[in-house]
Amino acid sequence: MKSNIKMRLLSKVFQPLITIPKNAKIKSTEVTCKSQKLLLECGLIRPTSSGLFAILPLAQRAMDKLERHICKHIEAAGAQRISLSSLTPASLWDKSGRLQEMGPELMKATDRHGKQYVLAPTHEEAITDLLADVGPLSYKQLPLILYQISSKFRDEHRPKHGLLRARHFTMMDAYSHHASEDCVLNTYERISRAYRDIFEGLGLKVYRVEAPSGAMGGSLSHEWQAVAEAGEDSLTICQRCQHAGLEAKCPRCGGEGEVVSSIEVGHTFVLNTRYSSPLGACYTDAQGARPPLRAACYGVGGSRLLAACVEAGGRWPRGVAPYSALLVPPKEGSKEWQQLGWSAVEQVYSQLSVLPTLRDDVIVDDRCDMTIGKRLMQANRMGYPYVVVMGKAALESPPRYELVCESSTQLLTMPELLKTIDTIDHGNMAAEKVTA
Ligand SMILES: [Zn+2]
Structure with missing residues (x-):
């Protein structure tokens, strides 16, 4: 796994995930609302004392x-x-x-x-x-x-x-x-x-x-x-x-x-x-x-x-999401993993980073021992604006990738994918300009 480009890797992020059992008895001073539950469970904040919190890297x-x-x-x-x-x-x-x-x-x-x-x-x-x-x-x-x-x-x-x-x-x-x-x-x-x-x-x-x-x-x-x-x-x-x-x-x-x-x-x-x-x-x-x-x-x-x-909402507002896009590589040992190798992941990462709205704002879920499904589930919970999945279609010629955003999933070639993200982001920025 030698790399010449510096990718941001999810496995390196300090994000202590915790699980709160569904029917756990909750004291009045503890978890009482959705935002707190999500921020805690996703390892975004950590209580340190009554009414005091550590804000962790993603938050x-x-x-x-x-x-x-x-x-x-x-x-x-x-x-x-x-x-x-x-x-x-x-x-x-x-x-x-x-x-x-x-x-x-x-x-x-x-x-x-x-x-x-x-x-x-x-x-x-x-x-x-x-x-x-x-x-x-x-x-x-x-x-x-x-x-x-x-x-x-x-x-x-x-x-x-x-x-x-x-x-x-x-x-x-x-x-x-x-x-x-x-x-x-x-x-x-x-x-x-x-x-x-x-x-x-x-x-x-x-x-x-x-x-x-x-x-x-x-x-x-x-x-x-x-x-x-x-x-x-x-x-x-x-x-x-x-x-x-x-x-x-x-x-x-x-x-x-x-x-x-x-x-x-x-x-x-x-x-x-x-x-x-x-x-x-x-x-x-x-x-x-x-x-x-x-x-x-x-x-x-x-x-x-x-x-x-x-x-x-379910997803972070586009402008404040900890990372704008999450890249999900194939599962270790899968056919895609064997044929594409890590260099394909680096390539997709650099292609995504070409977009000005994604520069320095893409992170790779490199926990490749986990299935794509499991990583997608956590990604949805975190609410990244864009999730790009390297699944089976990444082996096609030209390769296609799943783009999960705004509650839709599309299978797209890299040029199509970049154009889609650019169009959505452009729309968001135009919307903000109108109100300014
Ligand atoms: Zn009235």
Whole structure:
């Protein structure tokens, strides 16, 4: 099995598969939803402690892709990426009043000098303090939109549903600062459109729902709810006008609503001066006065979104699948195996890698002691967008391969197969362009 090309091999992937018996008794804190079960069984995540998880290589690849997807859309809306420390001085939270308001939900730490910190679940205090510290921005520099993607912490009373309610999670959080309320609302709508593009690009059905602002404060807020069976939230969708809300009757047309389960994947808030006033962040206006900055903030849960993707459908959304394509070579000792040899596998691998949308994104299921059927079963469970099988027809001239995708199986020559994948991927990208 000497090879001159470097193939990615499934046998080398750190993916500890576990089996949960069908009728096993499950404690309330354990496996309670589809995404968690799948992520655990497929060796994508591993619980390490209550509400804490290790993200394993395949899930990390998906998460990296998801982050790039989010960055692309949020930066197109004008946001600049930064990185703030997870440790934020407790004194800031005291100034904003949230040290008391959020109380036991905040994860806290103390350093050797006795100084207290909050392991931040969100960064309104930190970002406002940063803007107060650099001194007043000029009104000409506004609006300013900053964002980050980082670990967040929340001391959940009862962590459950795997990544959906964990104590450590990934979040994209953006903060926009403005001179006028009009500008706040304009930017708020622009970022809302970016949110829609993010979710549509993942093939998720997500509704923007007006919500109470809670401990965050401010004047207006929306929850972004993805329709999903295992969701612990619910929303009402009007049968007549599709308006989504939290109330039973449609406030827009009075129509009857249908209640569906959902996962909150994002939350956006118009904060105005809720944080800039107590923390002293202002700007210089045209007359030289220094009024407080007006702000809005935007959060998208990274690990939650990943779980929602898994929860929503059988296959990974094309853009975030850990690998776009899986190549399944013949079973060891079979006629195909003997006649084709390993070099044929390498050849197919390089042919697939020619497609720009598959470059560095094909993996070979080289566990060839297993039958093709068994490997296909696991592949379906994992939900790779494309599975290419080297079966009996690979011996024909020209050779043909099975392409399993979008719940159909076709027997195709290599040029046909590449064309099919290219057409599907092109369609996906065109679809994303239209929404942008
Ligand atoms: Zn309605």
